[in-house]
Amino acid sequence: MAAELPVPVYTSLSDVYPDLVLAAKQGARFNDLAAEYEAAFGTKPKYIARAPGRVNLIGEHIDYTLFGVFPAAIEQDILIACGPRASQDPGHVEAHNTHPKYTPQSFAPMLLSTASDASTKQDQEVNASVDVQSWHLDINPKELRWESYVKAGYYGVLNHFFDPSTNPSAHPVPVNILVSGTVPAGSGLSSSAAMVVSSTLAFLAINNKLQGEEKIKKGKLVQMAVENEKRVGVNSGGMDQAASILCTPNSALYITFFPSLSAELVSLPHTSTPGEGVVLVCANSLVVSDKAVGAKTRYNLRVVETLVAAYILAKELKLTLPPSPQGKPPTLREVLSAYIGKPEPVETDVLKDGLERLLNEIDVLRASHLRGEEKSTEGEDGGVTLEEMIKASGLSSEKFHEIYLSWVDVEATHFQLYKRTKHIYTESLRVLQFRELCLASSSPISASTSPTETFKALGTLMSSSHTSCSQLYECSCPELDDLTQIALESGAYGSRLTGAGWGGCTVSLVPEGKVDEFIGKVAGRYGKFGGLGGDALGEAIFATRPGVGAFVFELTD
Ligand code: NG1
Numbered sequence: 001m002a003a004e005l006p007v008p009v010y011t012s013l014s015d016v017y018p019d020l021v022l023a024a025k026q027g028a029r030f031n032d033l034a035a036e037y038e039a040a041f042g043t044k045p046k047y048i049a050r051a052p053g054r055v056n057l058i059g060e061h062i063d064y065t066l067f068g069v070f071p072a073a074i075e076q077d078i079l080i081a082c083g084p085r086a087s088q089d090p091g092h093v094e095a096h097n098t099h100p101k102y103t104p105q106s107f108a109p110m111l112l113s114t115a116s117d118a119s120t121k122q123d124q125e126v127n128a129s130v131d132v133q134s135w136h137l138d139i140n141p142k143e144l145r146w147e148s149y150v151k152a153g154y155y156g157v158l159n160h161f162f163d164p165s166t167n168p169s170a171h172p173v174p175v176n177i178l179v180s181g182t183v184p185a186g187s188g189l190s191s192s193a194a195m196v197v198s199s200t201l202a203f204l205a206i207n208n209k210l211q212g213e214e215k216i217k218k219g220k221l222v223q224m225a226v227e228n229e230k231r232v233g234v235n236s237g238g239m240d241q242a243a244s245i246l247c248t249p250n251s252a253l254y255i256t257f258f259p260s261l262s263a264e265l266v267s268l269p270h271t272s273t274p275g276e277g278v279v280l281v282c283a284n285s286l287v288v289s290d291k292a293v294g295a296k297t298r299y300n301l302r303v304v305e306t307l308v309a310a311y312i313l314a315k316e317l318k319l320t321l322p323p324s325p326q327g328k329p330p331t332l333r334e335v336l337s338a339y340i341g342k343p344e345p346v347e348t349d350v351l352k353d354g355l356e357r358l359l360n361e362i363d364v365l366r367a368s369h370l371r372g373e374e375k376s377t378e379g380e381d382g383g384v385t386l387e388e389m390i391k392a393s394g395l396s397s398e399k400f401h402e403i404y405l406s407w408v409d410v411e412a413t414h415f416q417l418y419k420r421t422k423h424i425y426t427e428s429l430r431v432l433q434f435r436e437l438c439l440a441s442s443s444p445i446s447a448s449t450s451p452t453e454t455f456k457a458l459g460t461l462m463s464s465s466h467t468s469c470s471q472l473y474e475c476s477c478p479e480l481d482d483l484t485q486i487a488l489e490s491g492a493y494g495s496r497l498t499g500a501g502w503g504g505c506t507v508s509l510v511p512e513g514k515v516d517e518f519i520g521k522v523a524g525r526y527g528k529f530g531g532l533g534g535d536a537l538g539e540a541i542f543a544t545r546p547g548v549g550a551f552v553f554e555l556t557d
């Protein structure tokens with residue numbers, strides 16, 4: 001399985017891109033970056049780390065509740081050229097960016113001591129606490145700074161491989177880096193994960209951690225990248241990092257996180273007649289969605305709402321949840337597992353059946369029910385206040401804060417437990433249906449279903465996903481709603497926001513033979529594309545095919 005493979009290190013780009021046109025195009029980019037690095041630092045780079053962005057076809061905001069998602073890597077990526085730097089300062093970094101808006105930065109990690117509870121009996125007898133040293137880099141999650149993503153990648157490498165308590169004599173190599181990217185920031189195509197994955201890879205490569213015995217596997221890199229990205233202040237799931245690292249060309253990836261990370265490559269349906277298949281088209285709403293800045297009323301608030309909903313749902317349905325690993329609060333996926341009551345991992349049919357049945361029981365999360373009002377209102381659910389939510393949980397206020405609020409900054413007058421849960425469970429069901437349609441269309445006995453029927457069914461699932469994101473999860477915005485509607489009216493089988501939402505991109509499933517016509521129509525109708533032409537329009541709306549995942553390129557003389 002993909003997660004067990006080592007992170008690839010190539011010395012020839014034709015091993016990565018068998019398509020000659022793509023190999024030549026990427027080769028030119030890698031050469032330009034190496035030349036720019038040499039002009040900036042006076043030496044050639046030793047490695048270029050590369051991590052792609054991704055487009056999520058379906059399964060939005062369900063990765064952090066541990067449900068499966070369905071992304072594919074895109075061609076757009078982040079490249080980081082790196083090489084050793086002459087410096088006495090261990091691990092010093094001189095970081096440049098090819099984009100003039102991002103100014104050069106210079107920083108070095110510091111070893112700081114933190115008091116930790118004594119872990120052995122002997123320690124306890126001598127002293128109540130012991131000093132533990134760990135590496136620190138100054139990241140302010142409230143401030144949007146490009147180098148924070150570089151530092152986030154570096155953090156994990158330092159603390160995994162240069163742990164002063166186990167390896168006091170190991171010192172990180174001082175390094176020069178030059179970053180260049182084509183994934184538009186804040187567009188829902190996962191530029192942040194591409195930055196963090198690529199930075200993690202660059203620091204691993206330059207510190208010799210990708211070769212020999214210490215060679216790390218892709219699954220381990222996914223875990224490190226997820227942890228690293230949390231340092232920028234977003235409590236993300238693992239979808240983007242897994243997609244950026246595990247994807248392969250021509251396939252989407254069905255990624256599941258429970259009971260453990262697992263990834264299955266799934267081909268998108270195609271036909272034997274060229275030009276009669278489907279293509280994915282990404283369109284940028286040009287509303288910049290910065291997750292880190294709006295996190296407390298958007299992304300992180302949703303994470304908290306789904307966790308509290310999981311706890312209260314389990315309580316209302318009298319389900320016993322096994323203790324979560326590392327004392328983490330249970331997720332909606334774990335509640336489903338307890339509801340199904342079978343050893344995990346369960347078969348897809350069992351999961352689907354469980355989801356369908358559980359969806360009939362979530363009325364217990366309606367605000368009226370939680371307030372103890374006689375009758376559940378069928379109409380709009382306005383959510384519950386913090387006090388009402390704590391009361392419904394049955395926990396003391398202190399305990400509730402400790403479990404759900406002490407580690408995250410969120411702000412809301414009302415918390416939406418019912419609507420968020422309904423989105424999570426229906427969206428999870430749609431992902432399973434989407435996967436099934438793809439698998440069925442690639443099996444030989446499926447000849448009875450016409451490809452167009454399959455494309456229409458996939459499109460319908462994508463559009464329902466958008467409606468759910470917009471109405472139940474409230475992570476869309478007027479521009480995204482407008483753009484998806486225009487896409488449907490311009491011939492797409494289906495269209496939805498992709499990524500966290502509140503701006504960023506849509507993804508549409510478009511008949512292959514009509515892509516140019518589709519792009520022309522959308523470009524003519526979406527207001528924010530007015531006046532865009534040439535490269536700017538090509539960057540705002542483009543067709544994409546599932547591409548290759550992250551790798552390191554080693555430059556040889
Ligand atoms: P974007 O904003 O597209 O990077 C974010 C999360 C994902 C997932 C989606 C919503 C990060 C790095 N990524 O994606 O894990 O939760 O939102 O489906 O936070």
